[in-house]
Amino acid sequence: MVVPHHARPVRRRGRGPPPVGLMELRVAAPLVDLRTTARREVLLTNLASIMVGVSFYVISLVLPQLLQLPSQTGYGLGQSMVVAGLCVAPLGLTMMFTAPVYARLSARYGPRTTLIVGLLVIAVGYAGGLGLMNAAWQTVVTSVLIGAGIGLAYSSLPALIIGAVPASETGAANGLNTLMRSIGTSVSSAVIGMVLANTANDVGGVAVPTMHGFRVSFLIATGAVAIGLALAFFLPRRTPATTTQLRASSEEDANLARAEQALAGEEPTGFRGRVLTADGTPVARAKVTLIDRHGRQAGATLSGADGGYALAVPAAGPYVLAARAPGHGPLAHAATHTGDRPVDLDLSLPGETVPA
Numbered sequence: 025m026v027v028p029h030h031a032r033p034v035r036r037r038g039r040g041p042p043p044v045g046l047m048e049l050r051v052a053a054p055l056v057d058l059r060t061t062a063r064r065e066v067l068l069t070n071l072a073s074i075m076v077g078v079s080f081y082v083i084s085l086v087l088p089q090l091l092q093l094p095s096q097t098g099y100g101l102g103q104s105m106v107v108a109g110l111c112v113a114p115l116g117l118t119m120m121f122t123a124p125v126y127a128r129l130s131a132r133y134g135p136r137t138t139l140i141v142g143l144l145v146i147a148v149g150y151a152g153g154l155g156l157m158n159a160a161w162q163t164v165v166t167s168v169l170i171g172a173g174i175g176l177a178y179s180s181l182p183a184l185i186i187g188a189v190p191a192s193e194t195g196a197a198n199g200l201n202t203l204m205r206s207i208g209t210s211v212s213s214a215v216i217g218m219v220l221a222n223t224a225n226d227v228g229g230v231a232v233p234t235m236h237g238f239r240v241s242f243l244i245a246t247g248a249v250a251i252g253l254a255l256a257f258f259l260p261r262r263t264p265a266t267t268t269q270l271r272a273s274s275e276e277d278a279n280l281a282r283a284e285q286a287l288a289g290e291e292p293t294g295f296r297g298r299v300l301t302a303d304g305t306p307v308a309r310a311k312v313t314l315i316d317r318h319g320r321q322a323g324a325t326l327s328g329a330d331g332g333y334a335l336a337v338p339a340a341g342p343y344v345l346a347a348r349a350p351g352h353g354p355l356a357h358a359a360t361h362t363g364d365r366p367v368d369l370d371l372s373l374p375g376e377t378v379p380a
Contacts, residue, residue: 060197065188068255069181070204072139075252076177077208078215079146082245083153083170085216086238087112087163099235101160111163118171119178126179135183136259142176143253149173150246154239177252181205184259190338192321212248216241294336295359297370299327299347306331307373310349317342333371337361347371 060066091108093100103111129138149169156162182198189197223237299310312333314323322343327333337343340363348354353374361367 060189060193061200063188064258065260066185066197068259069184069188070201072143072252072255072259073181073201073204074208074211075248075255076143076146076174076181077205077210078212078248079150079170079208079245079252080174080178080205081209081212082150082216082241083115083167084112085213085220086241087167089220089233090157090238091160091163093232097232099157101163103160107160111160112167114164115167115171115174118168119175122172122175123179126176129176130180130183134261135180135187136256136261138176139180139184139259140253140256142173142178142180143249143256145173145176146170147173147246147249147253150242150249154242157235157238178205190320191323208248212245215244219244293361293363293366294323294334295343295345295361295367295369296332296334297368298331299333299349299371299373300331301352301373307349307352310347310352310371310373312371313346315344315346334366337363339363345369345371347373349373 061070088108090099091101091103091111092105093102095102126138129141146169149166149172152169153166156166181201185197185201186194219240220233220237221231223234223240224231225234226232295314299307299312301307306327306329308327308329308331310327310331310333312325312327312335313321314335314337316322316338322338323335325333325335327349335345340361342358342360344356344358346354346356355371355373357369357371359367359369
């Protein structure tokens with residue numbers, strides 16, 4: 025069948041669709057704000073995440089092979105697959121049990137310090153693992169040490185990202201950080217696979233990994249941890265306001281604590297006031313959301329027992345404050361902040377009852 029000329033698709037020569045990165049920079053509301061990822065704390069955290077991902081996957085590739093290689097090789101431990109799995113299992117279990125330890129360390133010293141401690145523990149685990157390859161129990165010790173370090177390091181990364189980006193971008197920023205960790209594990213599998221293959225011995229037509237290859241793999245992991253440590257030391261320290269937020273037991277408690285600090289003059293300038301009913305009665309725990317000119321959430325908080333609220337602004341400009349509380353209709357109020365001093369603004373909610 026002959027397709028009429030006017031019905032044929034038009035092919036543009038010399039110009040294709042713009043790269044995804046350029047497209048994200050041009051649109052008003054990008055899926056991932058690349059300008060945010062270029063900030064010092066976000067960029068360094070993402071690079072450190074790659075190094076943590078590299079170090080995490082090395083032990084997962086090396087220890088199972090070392091444990092299952094026949095003892096006739098002179099260095100293999102000759103264990104079954106079940107025993108090998110049990111020896112490596114402490115890696116994941118220790119990562120899980122370090123969560124309470126991370127919470128205490130991070131609340132007191134901040135996620136930056138916790139990341140540094142985690143990387144140091146990983147480095148000790150790999151450095152000690154170079155000489156702990158002669159018995160199954162030694163691999164368990166190595167797994168416990170490295171698992172504890174990875175648990176601390178992995179737990180610190182989302183907290184660092186959340187503290188470095190606006191509230192409206194935490195989902196996209198953490199998603200990108202997770203991708204960085206996956207890139208690290210992918211790079212690790214490719215590099216360690218190449219090392220083990222190039223250092224393997226040919227035994228009856230079968231490539232058998234050597235102890236030299238295992239130790240080189242551990243050295244690569246130690247080098248990745250050293251790079252991660254260097255990046256972590258350049259991360260900025262936490263402010264007292266952020267530490268207070270990390271100590272909060274829930275998001276609502278954190279918002280209330282932040283509002284109290286802002287009302288006391290300890291937070292950057294922004295909007296403050298009270299949420300009231302039409303007859304002037306204070307409304308407690310009303311949600312107040314700050315929306316910027318691009319329609320993105322720039323902050324959120326809950327009103328206190330006296331109806332007071334406070335929201336810091338990321339920059340001067342026009343904003344919309346949206347307030348809502350159970351039993352009251354929603355309210356949206358437009359206001360402009362000049363950036364030099366706090367703006368006092370009371371929000372009066374409609375009195376009619378609305379469905380929850």
